[in-house]
Amino acid sequence: MNALTVRFALEKLKPGQREIIGLIDIAGFSYAEAAALLEVPDGTIMSRISRARKNLADAIVDTNIVPMPRRMGRSL
């Protein structure tokens, strides 16, 4: 799994799910901080982030982008 794969999979999520993943995983907010920003209980953040990641994982599986294998050396 690399950033490019995740990036394309993210585009398949609903805006609200991208938002919660952005807050927690990209911006690095804690559940409490994200809850304060979105004005919801901490438990709602836990539900939302787990649901968003489940959908992201499914989207990654559905993404056709596969990282190229790394070259170990130039063949002659």
Place this chain on the structure above:
Amino acid sequence: MSSRPSDWEALNAYVDGEFEPGRAADVAERIAGDPAMARQAAALTGMKAALADIPDVPVFDIAPPAPKSARQRRWLAIAASAAFILAASAFWATQFPATPSWLTAAATVHNSLAAQQTDAPLYAEQVAAIAGFQPYIPDLVAAKLSLAAAAPFPVRGSAGGLALQYTGTRGCRVTYVAFPGEGFALDESLARIETGGLTGYGWQVGAIGYALLAQGMDPNRLAVIAANVYAASRLHRPFDDAAHTQLAQSRAESRACTA
């Protein structure tokens, strides 16, 4: 990813470091004894690492001051959130080609700037000073709208901006953003804006872009407020008596906000 929801949620919270030591130890013990759960934990960790590798977010176009209090940290968090949404909106621009990124960020700020700040006017001055520009900051008391919150409004391609939120006594919230720079699809004339359930107006005065957004506000009242703020921002002067009268009258004749 076939765990029951409660297990999946607990695993996510564990990977995020959200549990206190005792509960984290319980989850760790379960992971150690369950290969399927261990695979899920590894997949989650890999996903988080890949997300952290996505470039360009968050973005701060101005250097934020070091947070010293819970309130300051809260405002910086809001600004960082706005910055993330802004960067993300640019990132997903292919899906929303018609919406300028600053407008997406402004809509986000409108929803996130809900808390009240007793010292919002002073804070607004400080943020503008940090950002290094002198936006027009309207006094909307005549429209029975009080400046309730302020935050930095980082805009990509701009030196940094300012977001203010005014609140009324009948459920109205008006968000006002100002940001230096040009090329933000704004014009010197007043242009109507609609985005994500919000309506408002945007305009450019010299090298500063302005927008005023609200949700569920009487359209006539919003138009009067925007027209007066637009005119005053061009002169960079307080409202005159005629403007005060118009603002008060439009408020008296309007219905309460519906959002």
